[in-house]
Amino acid sequence: MTTTVADERVRLLLPVPPRAVPPTTARRQRRAIAAYAVLWLVSALPGLLGLGSGWTAAGLGLALPGGGLAYGGSPLLAVAAALAVVLSVFVWWAAGPTVLPPLVWVGSAALGGVLSGGEDDLRVLPWVVVLAVGPALVLAAVLAHRVRHARQVRASERINERLGQVEFVITGPPGLDVRVPVAEHTEADLAHLRYALDLALQPVDSFEGFTKIDQFREAATRYQCNALGYSLAMSQFTRTPAFTGYLAEAQRNAIVKLLDRRIWGYWALENAWGNLDLDRDPVDNRENIMLTGFHGLMVGMYESLNDDRFSRPGALTYRWSDDVGYSNDYGTLAASIHRNVQRSPYALFPCEPNWIYTVCNTFGMNTMLSHDRLHGTGYFAEVEDRLRTSYETEFLRPDGRIIGVRSSHLGLSWNLWSGPAIQTTTSFWMHAALPDIAQRTWWLLREQLREQDGTVTTRPGVANRLDPGNYQLGKDIYSRVVLMMAARELGDEELAARVQRSLDEGEEIAEAAGARRYAGASGMTNLYANLGRFGRHSALRDLVRYGAPDAWRQGPVLAEAAYPDVLVARAVTDGHALDLVLRPGAGPVRTVLLLDRLVPGREYDVLGAAEDLVVAAPDGTAVLEVDLSGRHEVRASPR
Amino acid sequence: MGCCVALAYLVAVVRRGWFAVVPGARAAQAAAAFAPPARRPAPGGVAVAAGPPVVAARTAPARRPAARALVVVGLAWFGLGLVGMHAFGWFGWAEASLLSDTAFHSSGLWLAAAGGTMLAVRA
Numbered sequence: 001m002t003t004t005v006a007d008e009r010v011r012l013l014l015p016v017p018p019r020a021v022p023p024t025t026a027r028r029q030r031r032a033i034a035a036y037a038v039l040w041l042v043s044a045l046p047g048l049l050g051l052g053s054g055w056t057a058a059g060l061g062l063a064l065p066g067g068g069l070a071y072g073g074s075p076l077l078a079v080a081a082a083l084a085v086v087l088s089v090f091v092w093w094a095a096g097p098t099v100l101p102p103l104v105w106v107g108s109a110a111l112g113g114v115l116s117g118g119e120d121d122l123r124v125l126p127w128v129v130v131l132a133v134g135p136a137l138v139l140a141a142v143l144a145h146r147v148r149h150a151r152q153v154r155a156s157e158r159i160n161e162r163l164g165q166v167e168f169v170i171t172g173p174p175g176l177d178v179r180v181p182v183a184e185h186t187e188a189d190l191a192h193l194r195y196a197l198d199l200a201l202q203p204v205d206s207f208e209g210f211t212k213i214d215q216f217r218e219a220a221t222r223y224q225c226n227a228l229g230y231s232l233a234m235s236q237f238t239r240t241p242a243f244t245g246y247l248a249e250a251q252r253n254a255i256v257k258l259l260d261r262r263i264w265g266y267w268a269l270e271n272a273w274g275n276l277d278l279d280r281d282p283v284d285n286r287e288n289i290m291l292t293g294f295h296g297l298m299v300g301m302y303e304s305l306n307d308d309r310f311s312r313p314g315a316l317t318y319r320w321s322d323d324v325g326y327s328n329d330y331g332t333l334a335a336s337i338h339r340n341v342q343r344s345p346y347a348l349f350p351c352e353p354n355w356i357y358t359v360c361n362t363f364g365m366n367t368m369l370s371h372d373r374l375h376g377t378g379y380f381a382e383v384e385d386r387l388r389t390s391y392e393t394e395f396l397r398p399d400g401r402i403i404g405v406r407s408s409h410l411g412l413s414w415n416l417w418s419g420p421a422i423q424t425t426t427s428f429w430m431h432a433a434l435p436d437i438a439q440r441t442w443w444l445l446r447e448q449l450r451e452q453d454g455t456v457t458t459r460p461g462v463a464n465r466l467d468p469g470n471y472q473l474g475k476d477i478y479s480r481v482v483l484m485m486a487a488r489e490l491g492d493e494e495l496a497a498r499v500q501r502s503l504d505e506g507e508e509i510a511e512a513a514g515a516r517r518y519a520g521a522s523g524m525t526n527l528y529a530n531l532g533r534f535g536r537h538s539a540l541r542d543l544v545r546y547g548a549p550d551a552w553r554q555g556p557v558l559a560e561a562a563y564p565d566v567l568v569a570r571a572v573t574d575g576h577a578l579d580l581v582l583r584p585g586a587g588p589v590r591t592v593l594l595l596d597r598l599v600p601g602r603e604y605d606v607l608g609a610a611e612d613l614v615v616a617a618p619d620g621t622a623v624l625e626v627d628l629s630g631r632h633e634v635r636a637s638p639r
Numbered sequence: 640m641g642c643c644v645a646l647a648y649l650v651a652v653v654r655r656g657w658f659a660v661v662p663g664a665r666a667a668q669a670a671a672a673f674a675p676p677a678r679r680p681a682p683g684g685v686a687v688a689a690g691p692p693v694v695a696a697r698t699a700p701a702r703r704p705a706a707r708a709l710v711v712v713g714l715a716w717f718g719l720g721l722v723g724m725h726a727f728g729w730f731g732w733a734e735a736s737l738l739s740d741t742a743f744h745s746s747g748l749w750l751a752a753a754g755g756t757m758l759a760v761r762a
Binding site: 209563 | 672673675676677678679680681683684745756
C-alpha cells in the first residue's frame, strides 16, 4: 500500500457507551413503550368493566396479537393472527406501509371479538395470562438487550486493547502521479464492461436485460441503474479518464433512466401508505434517501469526470405525467439531503417511511461531499459532527458492528441487519466521508473472514447467502462481490485479487456478443462486481472527495469512437498529450476517432494512426484514422 | 440462528408468492441477462442503433385494474352487507353486537380504501 505525505495516520477506538440504549433511540423506545402501555390499559378495560366476552376478547387482541382469539378458544387462529402481524411488519419493513401492522393488529382483534360472542362471565385466568404476555415480552426483550449489550461491552474492551496498537492510514489528495496510476483494462475487464455498456446504451426508456421483480426493495430497477452508473464512472476514473464518448453517454443514460416514473413512482405509494400523504414529490420530503442519495452520487461522479449538465435548473425532472413533473437538479438533491439531515433527530434519515439505513445514508454523505467540492457549498462540513456522532452512538453496537437499520418511530433495529455483508458494504461507501470509521469496520470484519475451497468468504449466515438483486438464497456471490469492492477500496489488494480470481474461475460465466457476466448472479450483483473490478485503493474516496485532477479536466480527450468497434482500454492525459490503448470489439477494422479539447490551431505529433501530424481545428477537435486488429496504442502530443 | 432460519423461510415464501402472484415476474427475471448489443457509429457516421436524445421518458398512465377491482368489490361487499342485513335480514350477524357488525361492514370499506389509495396516487 502506497502512502504519501498527504496521508494521515490515526487511531480510532470503539466508543464506550454510557448507557445500554443510545439517547435518541432511548427516547423513541420510551415513547413506543408508553404508547403500548396506554393501549394495554385500554385493552384491559372491557374485562374490568364486564362488557362481555366479545369486547373482552377484542381488547385482549389489542394487548397481544391473537390474544383475543386465544381467549375465545381458537388457538390455531390465534397463532395465525400473530403470524399475520409478523408478516405485516415484514411488509412494513419491505415497502413502508406503516398503516399495515396496525390494520392487521386491529383486524385480528376485531375478529377475536366477533368469534368470542356469547358468554358474559369473565374467565379470569386466561384473561390475566393473555394480558401478561405482552409486558412479559417487552421485559424479556429489554433483559435480552441488556445481557447482549454487556457481552458486547466486554468484547469491545478486548478489541480496544488491540485497536490501540493499530494505525489507520487516511489517504489525502492523490495528486496526478501518486496513487492514480491509470490502469489498462484487460480483455476480461472489457468484456464485463460491455455488459454494462449494452445495458446503458439502449434507449433510455427501455430496460431490456434488467431484472424486473419489484420497485420497492433491493431488486428495484433504480438500484440496478445506480450500480450501472457507479461502475461506469469508476471505469472512467481508474482506466479511461480521457475518454468521454459512449462511456459518458452511457452514464448519462443511467442517470436519466431514474427520471422515468416507472422507476421513481414507487415513492408515491410508499408516501401514501407509509405517511398517509398523497404528495408524490420524490425529493422535497423528509425521507427517500434511497433515491436522492443514490441518484445524487451518480450525478456527482458524472460531473466530476465530465460536465455539469445535470446541475442546470430542471435537468433532473422527475416526470409524473405530461402535465406534472418535479423539477430538480444536482443542487436540489444535495440541498434536500442536507436539509433532512439537519431536521432528523438521528441525523441519519429514512429511506422507506420510518426505516433508517446506515448504508443508504453514506450515499447521502457522498452526494453532499461531491457537491461541496464541485459547487463550493458546505453541506457536509455543517452536518459532519452530527452524522459522525450518530454513526458512533445510535448506529453502532459496542463491539463495533454497524447497525444496518433502525425504525425511526419505534427505535428498534433488526440484529440480522448487522451481518458481514452490511459491514462490508457500509465500510466501502463510507470511506469517502468517514474514513476512520470505515477502516475500523473493515479491520474488524477482516478478522472474521474464512478460507473456504481456496477462496475467502464471510462466515455463513442468511444475509451473507442472499443475492439482494433477485432475492435468491443460498449463494454467497454478492457477499464476495462486496468483499472485493471493500478490500480494493481499503487497500487490501491481495485479498481483492484473490476474491476476483475466485469469481472469475469459480463462477459460471455467460457471454453474448462480446459481453460477459456471472451467470449465477443478479444484474445488480454483476454491476457491483464491475465496480469492484474497476476499483483501486481509495478510488471511491478520491473520486468523491477530491475529484479528477485539473490536468484530466482540461487536457485532450477521445470524444467519439464507434462502439463496439473501438474498445478503449486506457485513455489518459497529462494535460497536454493524449495516450490511448484501444482494442477492436467487433473484429479488425479501420475507423476514425474524434479528439477534443486540443489547443485550437496547434500541431500535434501522432503515433499509431494513419496521420503523423494533425492540426487542431478552431473548435479544438481533430480526426484520426486508425487500423485496429489487436491491442493498439495511439499517442497525440503537442509539437 | 433460529431468527436466521425464520428470515430465510420468510424471504423464500415471500419470493415464491411474488412470482406466483405477479404475472410475468418469473419470465422477466429469467430473461434478465444481457441487453441487446448496442452500437454507436464512428464520428461522422450514421447510428445503426443509437439511443434517443437524453430526455425524460414519459409513460402512459397505468390503468390499475387491480385497484379498480378492489374499490368495486369492496363497495359492493359493503353495500351487500347493508342491504342484506338491514333490509332482508340475510345474515344473523345483523342481530349481533355493534363490534361484530362494524367489523363485518368494515372489511368492504377497507378493501375499497386500499384500492382508492392506489388509484389516488396512480403509481
